[in-house]
Amino acid sequence: MEFAELIKTPRADNVVLHRPFHPAVEGTLCLTGHHLIFSSRRQDNAEELWLLHSNIDSIEKRFVGSLGTIIIKCKDLRIIQLDIPGMEECLNIASSIEALSTLDSVTLMYPFFYRPMFEVLEDGWSSFLLEQEFELLSSVTNEWRLSCVNKEFSVCPSYPPVVIVPKCVDDEALRKVALFRHGGRFPVLSYYHKKNGMVMMRSSQPLTGTNGRRCKEDEKLINATLRSGRRGFVIDTRPLNVAQQARAKGGGFEQEVHYPQWRRIHKYIERFNILQESFIKLVEACNDQSHNMDRWLSKLEASNWLTHIKELLTAACLAAQCIDREGASVLVHGSEGTDSTLQVTSLAQIILDPRCRTIRGFEALVVREWLQAGHPFQQRCAQSAYSNSKQKWEAPVFLLFLECVWQIHRQFPCSFEFNEQFLIMLFEHAYASQFGTFLGNNENERAKLKLPQKTMSLWSWVNRPEELSRFQNPLYEANSLVIWPSVAPQSLQLWEGVFLRWNRPSKFLEEAEEERINIIKYNKELQAKVNALRRQLAELETDEQ
């Protein structure tokens, strides 16, 4: 297919662009296969707006006489308005945008066409390999092994080719356990707590069904993570009744009789479709320009978004507490083990592991606990909050995770190496990107699409020193301790950086950030100068003696 076929009017002049908090600008609109480009010709202030078609969530068109107006709502929640003279041009452009922003073939997406303009210093596709992770683990314990049982993605299609499992469980047993777990997602190591040797595992629900099926290998596998005489906790992200109902469909939960050493805790986290509704409601509230305070608060409350944030943080704190305070190992799962499970395991690591609060460590966490762990990004992020079409698999599961990280960040502003912009950048790229990192639903699909060969990794770009400097938190001071966030409603706030990003004047907040950076930078410069002078003086003084 040629993109040109979809572009009937590639260019329109005298188009006026409207954005909140910016004066309207007149300029030229161009459509290419992957971008909508608007450029103003004003000499004093030449401005260009490049918008990926894949970032467009929905468009609306209106006509007043022959002046057409297109309202573009983006997946990053921005809304822009274009006034296009000429009814035909406007219709053509609208239909082109519509077609180009809803291409169904992955291989037509921009990452397959994008050629980087920067030199690749480090290939992001091989920056975070599980083998490296395992090497680190081996230096502190020898109770675990790398298994290649899923080499061909035959045991579990949504798992990566290699996984970390207890040493005493062989591949044969893993195959049997896979048959006992939803989607073949047998329990694997998610996190090893060096401080006390406790671990966090994740899986999907056990397929006990109504007649209470059991699987000796499964029991052996998860018991292998327990120290003798100690108990562990299974954190089930469904309420008990949902877990019970799941048995009718062949699913289920670990029953006490067969797992006597495990205590089960049900900690409910909403399923993905509910989250999507909540997301849509919240964004609607945030775009309501009404001056009415009651209306705003009631819409905010009705969206339930902050409730989900609180539930999720609470579950993650619980998992972290079991490991760090109770000194117990933990197994986390919901139904499929690809959404709420990953939210809990990754957030618990933010709380427990200082490494995950560094830029590289956080990237590794996203790769390990989201990409390799088979969170279906392509399905979940196909549409954002403005989608008109009936939702199928869309859900802001990853966004909720990022927001929870932000909430913790807000409470511990000096303990993270990255800043808020880093989290927002990940949100944007999960929904629309020139990089291949978030394409596909699991490693299996990514391998089939040959993404590492055909597309650029987001990490190749982010980890360049020029880019990194934008994402560094000037206040960062390594904090080697467990950080316990407060989950009280008074402690949680709306993430303005994402939800009010386009609806608030950002100037003052940016200036504040700049000022923070300057204060720290100036201090460091002075420190360096003083140290240099001291050395120089010391040298001169010794010379003299």
Added chain:
Amino acid sequence: VENVKLLDRLSSRRAVVGTLYLTATHVIFVENGAETRKETWVLHSQISSIEKQATTATGCPLLIRCKNFQVIQLVIPQERDCHDVYISLIRLARPVKYEELYCFSFNPKLDKEEREQGWKLVDLNEEYNRMGVPNNYWQISDVNRDYGVCDSYPTEVYVPKSATAHIIVGSSKFRSRRRFPALSYYCKGNNASICRSSQPLSGFSARCLEDEQMLQAIRKANPGSDFIYVVDTRPKLNAMANRAAGKGYENEDNYSNIKFQFIGIENIHVMRNSLQKMLEVCELKSPSMSDFLWGLENSGWLKHIKAIMDAGIFIAKAVAEEGVSVLVHCSDGWDRTAQVCSVASLLLDPYYRTVKGFMVLIEKDWVSFGHKFNHRYGNLDGDPKEISPVIDQFIECIWQLMEQFPCAFEFNERFLIHIQHHIYSCQFGNFLCNSQKERRELKIKERTYSLWAHLWKNRADYLNPLYRSDHSQTQGTLHPQIAPCNFLYKFWSGMYNRFEKGLHPRQSVTDYLMAVKEETQQLEEELEVLQERLANLQKSQSGDNKVKSKQQDRSKQTGLYTSNNSLANTPQEYSNDLKSFPSRSPSQGDEEDSALILTQDNLKSSDPDLSANSDPESGVEDLSCRSPSGGGCLPSEDSGKDSDEAVFLAG
């Protein structure tokens, strides 16, 4: 009373046993803990209510709610003791004479001269001169010399030059409580002004020529504009109801060239109930997000804050953008009018966003114009229906603005919280009584100390590290957004859950940056010394031991500074040690601070001696209390654990 239990609201497991003392001025609770002996001091004047609850097996619970939003739950073993404490506190918390208040016994060990200097720190004459009056249009009037015209006004008021004494007196007779229109803020740039008054006694049809002339005079004082706005800050319905009582609002037909405008800010009773409802939400034990948001909405608190802010924005816009003068009133012109005039002034004039300017602003719009501090904040036992969080709302408006304009204010959140605290504490004389007249009669300036001097002395603790006087945000008028989705009004947990440290961010960016800035300053000084030293050395090639030793001092301090940051985190490690217990209210140091029920870190940093750190020892002290998570981390870890303990139980 011994063996009293102090309960922690967030966790029933975290109760401490200690001894309760009642003194003439304070309630003091001393923990029994062997090492720490943590002390909790509460001023009687801070107590807003005491509730004796049903006796349980463990003893008799007593709930003390404070005006600074601290809630203390005690369990006293003997019913009889509890009753005695209850009766005593009820009496002590409700003094009937001004002389019983703490400020008359409080002695910060300053001599007479220092006290007088303190009272001179904020000088309203100087302030009006700064604004640019008197000038061709405005003059000081002495009609109220002996409070003869209006006993709740100051003796010196600014009025339009064309307003004769006859007009003023005539107008005052047509205004509630004789509070005639007077100048609140004058905008040098365009001659527009903000004036304030009470409602006119217009009833259904009454007119007053002098009052009409007075408004005319205000308009004429701004030659650039052919009308003035008259802003009635009440809801229209309330204003109309007032007409039946012979009061009301200006009829546009009777006054030439006015534009009349209602801005619906509710009255003190609505505000009192609203705060009550919001505090109930704050006190909920582990509320869900919906409980909390619903409760917050239902309380209407943020709606009221927004209404005040919107009024301020309207006036600031009229003055700055349209160049039109505004006359503001409500009913008596001492509550909503004070709120709105001061918010508008602060939006208009960067000076009021500085430490000194903010003191001046409160002195001008609140203290001098007869805001009834005694009645509103219940300093003396009085009518509970007079109590209302009027100035609290103003202070919150400023906090909301600080959140939107992080670089625009010279002061930080702590400054606002401490001012709020002292409005209720009665430790300083500034906010005593209901008017200037009463304060003069009581000889406040001779018998008590000024809060402003105290805050000014410790101003280093109240600075916003992001403020720069040359910053674009600092200049000119602030233009806040109006819609809630553009201007996010937030619940101010730093104020209303002030003593629940566990709910606050565990690391303070402000404190961290302040520590960095302080270090930067030291580095600058050292750099200068080193450069000078180097120049000398290069010139003479000879050494000097003095600098060398200074250099060593310095390196010690730097080292300690960095290690301190990690030290600050240690309490986050799990520990049953009592030391890391959440301090509902930490021990009090010296006399001077004894009334300040603040957290340890705040307390330390308000210690005046901390800025001097010539020897490495004090440098350590200093930095440890200012490092990013300083003392604030102590309680936080535990509360953090608390929250997941709750989680755990829920699971």
